[in-house]
Amino acid sequence: xxxxxxxxxxxxxxxxxxxxxxxxxxxxxxxxxxxxxxxxxxxxxxxxxxxxxxxxxxxxxxxxxxxxxxxxxxxxxxxxxxxxxxxxxxxxxxxxxxxxxxxxxxxxxxxxxxxxxxxxxxxxxxxxxxxxxxxxxxxxxxxxxxxxxxxxxxxxxxxxxxxxxxxxxxxxxxxxxxxxxxxxxxxxxxxxxxxxxxxxxxxxxxxxxxxxxxxxxxxxxxxxxxxxxxxxxxxxxxxxxxxxxxxxxxxxxxxxxxxxxxxxxxxxxxxxxxxxxxxxxxxxxxxxxxxxxxxxxxxxxxxxxxxxxxxxxxxxxxxxxxxxxxxxxxxxxxxxxxxxxxxxxxxxxxxxxxxxxxxxxxxxxxxxxxxxxxxxxxxxxxxxxxxxxxxxxxxxxxxxxxxxxxxxxxxxxxxxxxxxxxxxxxxxxxxxxxxxxxxxxxxxxxxxxxxxxxxxxxxxxxxxxxxxxxxxxxxxxxxxxxxxxxxxxxxxxxxxxxxxxxxxxxxxxxxxxxxxxxxxxxxxxxxxxxxxxxxxxxxxxxxxxxxx
Numbered sequence: 001x002x003x004x005x006x007x008x009x010x011x012x013x014x015x016x017x018x019x020x021x022x023x024x025x026x027x028x029x030x031x032x033x034x035x036x037x038x039x040x041x042x043x044x045x046x047x048x049x050x051x052x053x054x055x056x057x058x059x060x061x062x063x064x065x066x067x068x069x070x071x072x073x074x075x076x077x078x079x080x081x082x083x084x085x086x087x088x089x090x091x092x093x094x095x096x097x098x099x100x101x102x103x104x105x106x107x108x109x110x111x112x113x114x115x116x117x118x119x120x121x122x123x124x125x126x127x128x129x130x131x132x133x134x135x136x137x138x139x140x141x142x143x144x145x146x147x148x149x150x151x152x153x154x155x156x157x158x159x160x161x162x163x164x165x166x167x168x169x170x171x172x173x174x175x176x177x178x179x180x181x182x183x184x185x186x187x188x189x190x191x192x193x194x195x196x197x198x199x200x201x202x203x204x205x206x207x208x209x210x211x212x213x214x215x216x217x218x219x220x221x222x223x224x225x226x227x228x229x230x231x232x233x234x235x236x237x238x239x240x241x242x243x244x245x246x247x248x249x250x251x252x253x254x255x256x257x258x259x260x261x262x263x264x265x266x267x268x269x270x271x272x273x274x275x276x277x278x279x280x281x282x283x284x285x286x287x288x289x290x291x292x293x294x295x296x297x298x299x300x301x302x303x304x305x306x307x308x309x310x311x312x313x314x315x316x317x318x319x320x321x322x323x324x325x326x327x328x329x330x331x332x333x334x335x336x337x338x339x340x341x342x343x344x345x346x347x348x349x350x351x352x353x354x355x356x357x358x359x360x361x362x363x364x365x366x367x368x369x370x371x372x373x374x375x376x377x378x379x380x381x382x383x384x385x386x387x388x389x390x391x392x393x394x395x396x397x398x399x400x401x402x403x404x405x406x407x408x409x410x411x412x413x414x415x416x417x418x419x420x421x422x423x424x425x426x427x428x429x430x431x432x433x434x435x436x437x438x439x440x441x442x443x444x445x446x447x448x449x450x451x452x453x454x455x456x457x458x459x460x461x462x463x464x465x466x467x468x469x470x471x472x473x474x475x476x477x478x479x480x481x482x483x484x485x486x487x488x489x490x491x492x493x494x495x496x497x498x499x500x501x502x503x504x505x506x507x508x509x510x511x512x513x514x515x516x517x518x519x520x521x522x523x524x525x526x527x528x529x530x531x532x533x534x535x536x537x538x539x540x541x542x543x544x545x546x547x548x
Contacts, residue, residue, distance in 0.1 A: 033064050036099050041075045044428025048073065064096070074098050076407050076428060079113035086111060126296060129289070129315050132209045141205050145218050148235040154228065155243040163248040164197040166539070167274065169265060171258035173203050175225045178422060178436065180469050181282050184365060184538055185255055186439045189225060191540030197249060199224055202236075202268070204259030210289045210319050211326045216261035233264035237271035244272055252277035253539040254330065258285055262326035266333050274334070278539050279327075281340040281466055286327040287352050290316035292396050292463035300463055300486045303352035324354070331355055339544060341365045342489035345466035363544055365467050368476055368498075369532035375446065378478070379453040381524040388418045388454045388479065390435075390445060390470035393425040398460030398484075401506060405458070406430050409513055420448055437473075442535060445470070449477035450530055455522045456480050457500075460509075464488030475499050478528030480521040482509065499526075 029037060037060045045059040046052060049072055052062055059067075063074050071081050083097040084090060087110060090100050097105075101112055146154070155162065166189070168174075174185035189199035201222040208217075219236060221228035231239070252274045257265065269277070283291040287303050295301040295314045304310045306324065311317045330336065338360035340346035346362055393399040406417045410429030417430035424432030435448035449457070457474030459481055468490035471481045475493075481500030483490045491502045500521075503509045512518040519525075538544070 032096075032099055032103070035102055036060070036064060036074070036096065039075070039098070039102055041428050044076055045072070045074060047426035047428055050426075063098075068096050068098060076403075077112055082111070082113040086114065126315065129209070129319065136206070136208050139206060140217065143205060143218065143230050145231050145235065146229045148238055151229070151231055151235055151239040152243055155239055158198075158223070160245075161198050162243065163245055165200060165244065165248065165250055165272070166192045166197050167200045167202065167250075167252040167269070167272065168539075169202045169252070169254050169257065169260065171203065171256040172207055173220055173222065173227075174201060174255075175222050175227075178438070180365075180467075181255060183437065183439060183442075184280075184282070186225070187535060188253065188538040188540055190439065191537035193224065195540065197251075197540075200228075201225075202260075202265075205230055206259075208259035211257055211285075211322055212259065212261045213263075213322065214261060216259070216264040233261070233268060237264075237268045240268065240272040250274050251539070254279045254336075255282060256280075256285065257326065257330075258291070262329050266330060269334065276335040277337075278339050278544065279331070279336045280538070281338060281345050281349055283466060284345075284349065284352075284464075285323055287320075287324060287349065288316055289319035289323050290314065293348075294396060294463050297396070302464075303348065328355065331358065337361070339363050339539070341467035342492065344464070344489045344492045348464060348488075361544075363536060363538070363541060365469060365538070366472055366533050366535045368472065369534040372446075372476070372530040372532050375443070375477075375530040376451045378450050378523065378528075378530075381453075381522070383414075384416050385414060385456060385519055385522055386416050386418060386452060386454045387456045387458060388420055388449060388452075388474070389430075389458055390420045390449075390474060392421060393419065393427075396461065396463050398458060398462060399425075401460040401484075401509070402458050403427055404506075405510070405513060408510065412513075414516060414519065415513065418452060418454065420445060420454075443476075443533060445473040446477045446530070446533065449474060449479055453523065454479045455528075456482055456518065459483050459487065459490050460506075461487040461490055465490050468493060471498065471500075472533065476531045476533050478523055478526075478530050480526065480528075482518075482521075484509075 040060055040063060042059040045063060052059060068080050073080055078098055080097050090097055101110060168185055170181060170185055174182040192199050203220045205218045205220050216233045218230050219233055220230055250273055252269060284293045285291040293301050293303050306320050311320060338358055340362050341364050343362050346360055389402040391397060406429040409415050418433055419425060419430050420433045420435045422436045433448050433452055435445045437444045457479045459471045460483055465488040471490045471493055474481050475498050481494055481498060483494060483502055485491055485502055494500045494502050
């Protein structure tokens, strides 16, 4: 039925009511309310309070009437709760704390939020390791594993496909989840498949923050990238012992033991007739339960002796022996070769592992190739330096350092800030560009950086990175990489000529933006070039695969 003019007008009016109401409220705001409204950041307020977006609430009006009473902050630089706790006279007066700070508090020298360092803020959010373990146990899926007989039938049906077998172990389902380690496992299996070798992947049915000592719980199985089901470690060991044909090629790679019981993994490998394999140094879980070697998740620790006071006070200290001993067990049980993506990581591990002389070599996950032939074009220079953060917005990757820069310089016309990854963090002052790297789209991050004309990538990792893939992706896109001295192989790559700077500390980083000295890193000033990324086949690489 065709709408009448009256119905069309009514529908148009209804659609305009929220905007008309907001403008009406704005027109009757008192001078004090107008002062708050002018100083607020509505976009940031929406990002921090997604429930308001769903409800269609106007951010300024919500904060003025309800938000400050609920402890919601109007801008990133002001904390309602901090201000009321620091100044109880304002809390007792029952007035809007942001309004007081704008009208009087700022001139009186009152702080808009607690002056604590990033480490102190993070320390306030620390959880005991046992709390994390209890949460993981409560979350652990209630699934029924396949029976031993059923598993034997499934494997027997594969017949000759199991003659040549490569087994991998990691902390999650590498074929269903996204991440750097997961892509490494996928590339490794794909390379073995091209060589006619079937891949079997083992992972805990859910993530677990440490090694286990209880048989490892239930294992998820994936054969040639396809889910094969769920099994106990004992049943899988028995099934492999009865099904795998004699002879054939056998190899294995330990990518991560998080969520596994090393004794159970040893039993599976022995039952399957695996003798020689590789251990990948993706992180430092073989040294400590704190896989990034950060004391209390706050600062790089450098892997001190296990009996040191520094180790004793760390929340991961009590579980360090479990990790060191569990990995040692497998090194003593099998002929393992250590493969490290960088010399920096291997040097640290050899110093701290206490495992003596073991076979080891460096095999980078990827290297820079020649000029890219299929990369998109970059936009024409416009005088704005585009600064990017790549990957997961987590503290140990330098996310908070990036956010501090955004807070300081978001209004500076010289700079634009962008976050690249699979999901935006909703932080005001920066744009978000989706860039999800996968086996099918290995250059997704590089190409996204090129399309946005990114000049500088901040990869300010607070821990010793074993490789630092985002830094290599940024360099492939023609971006200059900025990092700090504690970033492990990222700093080492830049020192070796990757392109960028190792900045001595955060104060020097801020100074480079304040003075504009960082502008010398623009794409046009450096005549930036886009390059290919050449990916390793990991354990399937020539010379990396262990013998029969």
